[in-house]
Amino acid sequence: MNTSFDSSELIHRQTRKHIQHNEPHYSSPSPTSPPKQTTNKIITNIPFILIGLTISSLFFYTFPLTKPYPTTHYPESSSSSSSLFSLPTRRILLEEPTTNTGGSGSGGGGGGIMTRVPGGVRGKRKRVVVTGGAGFVGSHLVDRLIERGDSVIVVDNMFTGRKDNLLHHIGNPNFELIRHDVVQPILLEVDQIYHLACPASPVYYKFNPTNVMGTLNMLGLAKRVGARFLLTSTSEVYGDPLQHPQAETYWGHVNPIGVRSCYDEGKRTAETLAMDYHRGAGIEVRIARIFNTYGPRMCLDDGRVVSNFVAQALRKEPLTVYGDGKQTRSFQYVSDLVEGLMRLMEGEHIGPFNLGNPGEFTMLELAQVVQETIDPNAKIEYRPNTEDDPHKRKPDISKAKELLGWQPTVSLREGLPRMVADFRQRLSGESKGSVSAA
Ligand SMILES: NC(=O)c1ccc[n+]([C@@H]2O[C@H](COP(=O)([O-])OP(=O)(O)OC[C@H]3O[C@@H](n4cnc5c(N)ncnc54)[C@H](O)[C@@H]3O)[C@@H](O)[C@H]2O)c1
Numbered sequence: 001m002n003t004s005f006d007s008s009e010l011i012h013r014q015t016r017k018h019i020q021h022n023e024p025h026y027s028s029p030s031p032t033s034p035p036k037q038t039t040n041k042i043i044t045n046i047p048f049i050l051i052g053l054t055i056s057s058l059f060f061y062t063f064p065l066t067k068p069y070p071t072t073h074y075p076e077s078s079s080s081s082s083s084l085f086s087l088p089t090r091r092i093l094l095e096e097p098t099t100n101t102g103g104s105g106s107g108g109g110g111g112g113i114m115t116r117v118p119g120g121v122r123g124k125r126k127r128v129v130v131t132g133g134a135g136f137v138g139s140h141l142v143d144r145l146i147e148r149g150d151s152v153i154v155v156d157n158m159f160t161g162r163k164d165n166l167l168h169h170i171g172n173p174n175f176e177l178i179r180h181d182v183v184q185p186i187l188l189e190v191d192q193i194y195h196l197a198c199p200a201s202p203v204y205y206k207f208n209p210t211n212v213m214g215t216l217n218m219l220g221l222a223k224r225v226g227a228r229f230l231l232t233s234t235s236e237v238y239g240d241p242l243q244h245p246q247a248e249t250y251w252g253h254v255n256p257i258g259v260r261s262c263y264d265e266g267k268r269t270a271e272t273l274a275m276d277y278h279r280g281a282g283i284e285v286r287i288a289r290i291f292n293t294y295g296p297r298m299c300l301d302d303g304r305v306v307s308n309f310v311a312q313a314l315r316k317e318p319l320t321v322y323g324d325g326k327q328t329r330s331f332q333y334v335s336d337l338v339e340g341l342m343r344l345m346e347g348e349h350i351g352p353f354n355l356g357n358p359g360e361f362t363m364l365e366l367a368q369v370v371q372e373t374i375d376p377n378a379k380i381e382y383r384p385n386t387e388d389d390p391h392k393r394k395p396d397i398s399k400a401k402e403l404l405g406w407q408p409t410v411s412l413r414e415g416l417p418r419m420v421a422d423f424r425q426r427l428s429g430e431s432k433g434s435v436s437a438a
Pocket of ligand 1: 131132133134135136137138155156157158159160161162180181182183195196197198199200201214233234237287290291292293294299432
């Protein structure tokens, strides 16, 4: 007992000694006067309490526990393939219906669940981006979308496109033209993306590997803003086909290392990317496999057979036929294609859908139609065939007929004169603007 008391007493004395040593200015508290001790303590700590209150107020002001508005999350860059299936982030689109947030930021493979502004709030006008909209097919598509009352943004690097094709829309508040290369990401608030950007002719596509990176960026954009995405693929995915006519179920016969492969395999990869984004990230995609299309505004000298023959006949040059001229193609007028693309975009089916005219012509038969339309005396000149030139091409369009209610309506003999009128005008240097496909 005593021992215990002694040790406690010892501790008490040592503590008091310690306090006295360290705090010489204050009298040691008397055990017989507790109220005075408490009051002294409070007075002593007032400056510290005030400093504490000030710091905590500043902290909560700077970092509030709840935010007044939902956060907008900008995910990582599209170029990162690792972001393809990144965890979803929630994004609320607060912009006005026709506002676009402009070109900064990434087209992004990131992103995730979008909370779209409800259709009723946003109004009925769709915000549509058309990549490659200054080109042949794209410009005709833009005409139809503007005519329907949509708000259209064209994204084009003018590689094979021409401003002339869109001159008639300049000044229209529902139309914007952005010069941009889709191999770089871009951020736009839109409801639908028609992805056409890609040089389509052999003369140009060898120099511009747009398909993979461009498609990846546009799919990234679709994912970020929750837009529906339509890919303009091609009959070239069937290669030199072993099945005739080609149905969508046919997987193709493509040389992966030939001179055409950058285009053929590029489009096949683009289709793969579209389906992966659909399956992995829930993007609404549509795939069109376009067969040879012709019409006004085609490039004059881009190496495609119809434009070649027409330009040659108008210039009084011989029509160049490669090989024996017995290889076949089918030729679709551009207004038929645009109708098919719009039906596909608005419909509920992903595809792929063949969009082409099943009328099949040999190159010599096509040359004959061109002679009849332009110059019966036009000569034919044979040249060695190009590498990997497909022997036959003809679409089976049963699927598009059944599910899109679509089929071409303009025959070659009806459509060719419309194209010839445009080419004649441009070749004679008389083109003042553009012409319509109708
Ligand atoms: N016309 C056909 O017969 C045909 C057949 C099959 C598929 N397609 C596809 O349809 C689409 C349109 O073809 P088209 O005949 O109108 O060709 P086009 O060459 O007239 O148009 C392509 C447009 O894309 C633009 N472009 C090219 N690379 C770009 C890039 N990196 N960034 C931005 N813009 C770029 C060009 O400047 C041009 O305006 C292409 O994707 C093509 O592969 C066309």
